[in-house]
Amino acid sequence: MECHIISIGNELLIGDTVNTNASWLGQRLTESGVDVTQVHTIRDELNTMKSVLQTALQQADLVITTGGLGPTHDDITKKAIAELLGCELVVDQDILSFIKNIFEKRGIPFSKSNYHQAEVPECCEVLFNTQGTAPGLWYNGEQAALGVLPGVPFEMKHLTNNKLLPKINSISGDRRYRFSHYLTTAGIGESTLSDEVIGDLSSLLNDNVEVAYLPSPQGARIRVSGYGRSQDKINERLNPVLDHIRDKAGTFIIGEGKDCSLSAEVGKVLQNQKLTMAAAESCTGGYIANAVTDIPGSSDYFVGSVTAYANAVKIKELGVSKEVIETNGAVSKEVALKMAKGAAQELNADIGISTTGIAGPGGGSKEKPVGTIWIGFWAQNQHFALQALFTNKRLINKERSAAVALETIRRSILDISEMPYGLKKHSA
Template sequence: MECRIISIGNELLIGDTVNTNASWLSDVLTEIGIDVTHIYTIGDDLNTMKNILSEALSSTDLIVTTGGLGPTHDDITKRAVAELFDCDLVLEDSVLEFIKKVFKKRNIPFSKSNYHQAEIPDCCEVLFNTQGTAPGMWFDRGSVKLAVLPGVPHEMKHLVNEKLIPKVRAINGDTEFRRSHYITTAGIGESTLSDEIVGPLGDVLPNHVSVAYLPSTQGTKIRISAYGNSDKEIDERIDPVRNHIREKAEKYIIGEGKDLNLEKAVGDLLVERDLSLSVAESCTGGYLANAITDVPGSSRYLMGGLIAYANQVKVNQLGVLSDDLNSHGAVSKPVALQMAKGVAYQLNADIGVSTTGIAGPGGGTEEKPVGTVWIGFWSQEEHFALKARFTNDRLINKERSSAIALEIIRRSILGIEEMPYGFKKHQA
């Protein structure tokens, strides 16, 4: 079964909104054996919408649209579909009643334009949306099915999970489906991991299995995907590849699973070892603490943090020596070391970590260019710092500094002496 996804909205084309719906939909549909062959992003233009839909209706099995179902003048998806199928828009009483209840509950006036959200083409099945005021629609055109969904992500996902997937499964039957397994690595770049660590996969890569490297500022996820008629068959195809990669890249692997990240892996280790953590941040400005506290239950191990941006805060709150600031500068090994130890002592934590650097885009010198960062680590067992040279992009520097800080926490807890690829310890 082939599918085309059509994302609708001027805000997507001009960059006001990132089109996360299409990537999420592609992932979900692929997992249940649907081949997504095209993804369109179009504006709120009636003729464009009708032309794209007409072309898709003659070329595929399933079409899914998102967006354009709101109450304002630019929400014209229903009109386009109704005109294309020569249907009338009729008021759906159950939808109108639900919308009125939602507005009353939120103490929001019900305007005339909101009635339009309860108008539905009379040639479709209503996909009732309990998460919002824009209902979805299902059109059965014989060999082609069309699902028209709202663009609000949580509403769209609700309708996909509750309505669309059961319908597609019923149509598609027991066809071969696809599943992916993810191995998450940290402290190493994509090309080095692929070329030097894992190496060629030709001898262990069977038919129906593919491998992809998905880089981010935290590291690289390895996605192993396979088709099969059952979970057992897919496991049998994935396992040889998975085992090969685990053997080759063991020291860089933080765990397995699509949603696993460094902050979750570090949090699990801290809980397992009953350790507490505190952070002192300068160049990251709270980014590291924010990542750590994104994990539910992080209050079990994070004592707190201090954003020591100004030098006097480093001195007064963390005990950094003024002489070291004057002679070495804030972006230096001595300062990073003292910040890490100082925050651990101040907040009574087992581990202290610090970041101090030049995030950019200005402020760099020939000796310390933009992207220069020192990351400090302290525990009762060891005290060291790492020096990094990242990019000229402020946000990327904050992201990478936080990722390296998390990775050295993980490695230190596990007793892994080797630091992330390309880094070395500078002992206190």
Template sequence: MLAEIIAIGDELLIGQVIDTNSNYIAAQLTANGINVQHINAVSDEKTRILIALETALGRADLVILTGGLGPTNDDITKKTLAEYFNTNLILHEEMLIQVKTFISGRGIPFSEKHQLQAVLPENCIALKNSTGTAPGMWFEKEGKIVVSLPGVPLEMKSLMQEEVLPRIAKINTNRIYNLTISTIGYTESALAELIAPWETKLPSDVKLAYLPAPGQVRLRISRQGENMDQMQSASELLYANLRNYLPESAIYSLSDNSIQKTVHQLLTQKGLSFATAESCTGGYIAHLLTSLPGSSVYFSGSVVAYSNQIKANILNVSEETLSTYGAVSKETVTEMAQNIRALFKVEIAVAVSGIAGPDGGTLDKPVGTVHIAVAYRNGIIAQQFQFGKIRERNIISAATSALNMVRLCILANY
């Protein structure tokens, strides 16, 4: 079954709102064996919506629209769909009861605007919205399905889970199996060259995708069929063969787990306390970890030592080290890591110092030069990295590399 998603709203086209709905819907459809072929965004104009819908139905079996189901004048999706399916708008009594129940449960006076939410195209199947007042709509015509959902993400998600996906499961037997292999330390081109002998031998029914990010690349193996167990077994055999072409340290997860989630899990499982001393990353490593629930179990704290004064006065980096080797050096991050570990009395600590850019570089230490050190029970691990000239990318790459060094340290020593 082929699907297309149409997101409706001027706010999407002017960049005022990011379209997270399409991302969610696409992921859910894919997980349920539906091939999403196109995602489209259109303005709140009847003509544009009609053209987009007609085009989508010409190439897809299922079209899901989001947005434009509110009670205000700029919400025109219901009227437009009624026109497209040549039907009238009527007051749907069951949905009216649903809307009244929802409104009264929140102590809000019922109004004419609320009643308009229960006015739907006569020939649609109304989909109950348990988290809001705008019902979803399900249309069937000439073997094609059109579903219209609210643009409010919470309401859209509940309708997808409670109404749309169960209906799709009854009519679609195809399944899509995805195996995601998260790698680190290689660029997309370098990884592709390394695994080229493996890739050329992939079966014709396997689709391989490269999903690059700063410092890491995810490989996604996809295949379609009706037997998930068989597809999983076959994909795992492919992965086992792939390991012959990559060093063990290059693969950090067999899922969409981020590097910070992987380190988070290792620290938690091993019962290890952790701290960071950050210069060029400005606390970003600490942010990545403390954004995860449960990080308080292992994370003790962080010092953002952006200036040499803080490096010296708080982290006790010697003035001699700073004057001889500079803030961006193996010697400085070594002292930063060792001293933050002692100061916070943790098992493992990481320190980062570098030149994020766009200025501040020299011939000896150009923009993108980063030094990272990990202090642990048996000593210190330090490494120099050379990233690019883009500040934001350098910060992300430095944090990613630091977390990977922590990961490898834990695996090797704990």
């Protein structure tokens, strides 16, 4: 079943708004076995709308429009549809009383022009919108079906999931579904993962099975997508590839599923082993604590942290001696080790993690260029530091240092001997 999407709105063309509606719809429709072949983004101008809509209805089996339904858009979508399909715009009484009720609750006077919002082309079925004042529409024509949605993203999504997809499923047409499965790794670069760890997959891939490596500062995500006429058929196609990748990538994989995050996975590992953690952050400046506490329930295993930007804070709150800082510099193995120990002991946690480095853009030297980072780890039975050299970009350095720190915790608890990015363990 071939589908064209028509996105209406000047704000999309001049770049004030990114067309996330089209990509969200593209994904939902593709998952539902609909083949999205074109997206047309146009202005809210009647003649353009009519001509693009007419062509789309001729070329595709299904056409979906978003936007152009609000009162400020002169309702061009409804007008264009009524004119094209040759029917009248009539006031829908259910919509009218729903809108009147909303206006009353908000204490806004209901004017004559607001009646237009309750108007619908007589030949269309209403997809009642409980989330806003613009109704959705459905028309099942002989040549093609038409779905009409508001442009406000949460209204559009709600109507798609609850009203539009059931309608689409009710019409006949060839389906080819697509589902994706995600595997998240950490502490390994995209090219090392694909070239050295997983290797050539071409014998497992075909027109119905695709693999993509998606880079991220914490490591790389692997998306395995399959096409087929049913979910079972797709799973059957994906499973051999997934098993192969799981086998090859082994402990580099921290979790599965689209929303898998490193801080959540580290939290699970801590919770499973009934361990607590604390952090001492210099160059990451609170990034680790913030990422860990984004996870609901993190207070079960995260006791707290010290962001020690000033050396005085490293000394007073973490018990790093002034001498160690003066002898080795704040960015050093010795200070990283003492900070990690201080975090665990002063804050009373099982595990202490620390970062000290030059995040940039300033502060680098020939010996210690911007991007030089030391990460310290302390637990009762082990105590070591890792040295990394990242980029000259402050925010990336913060994010990558935090990711290495968190992945170091995960690997240490799980007794994985190789450290993130193959970094070497330095002991005291």
